[in-house]
Amino acid sequence: MTLEEKLSILSATAKYDVSCSFGERKKDFVYYSVANGRYVPILKILFSNACIYDCAYCINRKSNNIKRASFTVDEVVKLTVDFYKRNYIEGLFLSSAIIKDSNYTMEQLIKVAKKLREEEKFPGYIHLKIVPGADEKLVEKAGMYADRLSINVEFLKKDAFSILAPEKKPEAIQKPLQTSSIKYLQYIEEKKKYSHVKPYSPLGQTTQIIVGATNESDKKIIEFSSKLYKIYKLKRVYYSGYIAINKDKRLPQRSENSLREHRLYQTDFLIRFYNYSIEEIFDNCENLDLNIDPKSLWALKHPEFFPIDISRATFDELIRIPGIGLKSAKKIIMLRKHGILNFDTLKKTGISLKKAKNFITIKGKNFKDSKIYMPLFEFSQNGWDL
Incomplete structure (x- = not known):
C-alpha cells in the first residue's frame, strides 16, 4: 500500500475524533485546531485503524469490514515534516486504534513525537492522544514531547462501557487522565518558581464525550463535564454527536x-466564562432548547433584568446581554471611557445587533430612537455568537 493510500484511509477515519479541531478542512487531511490562542492548520491522522477492540460505535472496530492500514513511525514523521515545509500545516494531531495492546500503541505515538522533536527539530504543535490503559510512565513520557494531550472519556456511566465497549474499562481512562493532570499541574507550579522548567503538555489536556449514543440528558452531560473540568483541570471538553455508522x-x-452539540458548547462556555450556573441555564429542565440558544432563552425568561443601559452597566451585566461576548463587552467599556459610545460606534464592537437590540439602551435611548434601528428580534443559529 502506498503512503498516499495510507494517508487517505487514516485521515478519513481520524475525522470521528473531534477533540482537537474546528471549522472547515483545508484539505482532506488538514484541520484547524486552537493552539496558543489562534487557529492553526494541523495534520490529523490515526497511526493505525487496525484495532483489536470491538466497540459498538466505532468505525474501526475489528468486526467491521473496512480497509485497514498502519503507518510506520518514519512515515508519520516524513508526512509531518514535508507538509510543514510546504506550509500545509503547523502541527500534528496523532491518535490510533489499539494495535496489539495499549502500551505498544502508546509507544508508537511517543516515538513519532520524540523523533520529530529530537531528530527533525520540529517546532510545530503536537497533540497526542493518550491510549486507554497505557502505563503511567508512558503517559508521563508523552507529555515531554506533546504540546497537548487528550484521552476520550466517551461515556458518563460505567454501564455504557460494559454494553458498548466491553474491552475498555473506565479505570483505564481515568488513571491516565489523572496522571497527565497531576504532571501538568506540577509543571505549572514549577514554572511559577523557576525560569527554566522542562515543559509537560504545556497547553494542557482535553477530552471528548459522545453525545446521543446513550440516553443521558443535556443537564447530566453538563454536570459531568463540569466535574471533569474541576477534578482534572481540563482545557476543554468536546461534545461529539453520535454518528450512526454501524x-x-x-x-x-x-x-x-x-x-x-452547539447547544452543549454554548452552555459549556456560559458556565466557564460567563458566570452562569447550571441551574440558571436549565431552570428545572433536563434538556436544552434546540430552537433558541441558552443565553437568549435565559434573557427572555428574565425580563426584570432588561433593558440594560450599556452606558453604565458593569462587565458582568454586559456579558448577560444576548449578542454581547467577552471581547465586545471590553470594547464597550473602552468606548465609554473615551466618551464615544453610541449606536454607530456600537456596531464596531462586533456585537450581534440582531440579538442585542431588544435588550439594551444607551443613556435611556433604544434602537427605535436611533438611525440604525432594525426590525424585530431575529434568532440566529450561530453556535458561537454569545
Whole structure:
C-alpha cells in the first residue's frame, strides 16, 4: 500500500475524533485546531485503524469490514515534516486504534513525537492522544514531547462501557487522565518558581464525550463535564454527536442532531466564562432548547433584568446581554471611557445587533430612537455568537 493510500484511509477515519479541531478542512487531511490562542492548520491522522477492540460505535472496530492500514513511525514523521515545509500545516494531531495492546500503541505515538522533536527539530504543535490503559510512565513520557494531550472519556456511566465497549474499562481512562493532570499541574507550579522548567503538555489536556449514543440528558452531560473540568483541570471538553455508522442493536440507528452539540458548547462556555450556573441555564429542565440558544432563552425568561443601559452597566451585566461576548463587552467599556459610545460606534464592537437590540439602551435611548434601528428580534443559529 502506498503512503498516499495510507494517508487517505487514516485521515478519513481520524475525522470521528473531534477533540482537537474546528471549522472547515483545508484539505482532506488538514484541520484547524486552537493552539496558543489562534487557529492553526494541523495534520490529523490515526497511526493505525487496525484495532483489536470491538466497540459498538466505532468505525474501526475489528468486526467491521473496512480497509485497514498502519503507518510506520518514519512515515508519520516524513508526512509531518514535508507538509510543514510546504506550509500545509503547523502541527500534528496523532491518535490510533489499539494495535496489539495499549502500551505498544502508546509507544508508537511517543516515538513519532520524540523523533520529530529530537531528530527533525520540529517546532510545530503536537497533540497526542493518550491510549486507554497505557502505563503511567508512558503517559508521563508523552507529555515531554506533546504540546497537548487528550484521552476520550466517551461515556458518563460505567454501564455504557460494559454494553458498548466491553474491552475498555473506565479505570483505564481515568488513571491516565489523572496522571497527565497531576504532571501538568506540577509543571505549572514549577514554572511559577523557576525560569527554566522542562515543559509537560504545556497547553494542557482535553477530552471528548459522545453525545446521543446513550440516553443521558443535556443537564447530566453538563454536570459531568463540569466535574471533569474541576477534578482534572481540563482545557476543554468536546461534545461529539453520535454518528450512526454501524448497524448494531445496542445503538440508536439515527445520528445525533448536530444542533445539540452547539447547544452543549454554548452552555459549556456560559458556565466557564460567563458566570452562569447550571441551574440558571436549565431552570428545572433536563434538556436544552434546540430552537433558541441558552443565553437568549435565559434573557427572555428574565425580563426584570432588561433593558440594560450599556452606558453604565458593569462587565458582568454586559456579558448577560444576548449578542454581547467577552471581547465586545471590553470594547464597550473602552468606548465609554473615551466618551464615544453610541449606536454607530456600537456596531464596531462586533456585537450581534440582531440579538442585542431588544435588550439594551444607551443613556435611556433604544434602537427605535436611533438611525440604525432594525426590525424585530431575529434568532440566529450561530453556535458561537454569545
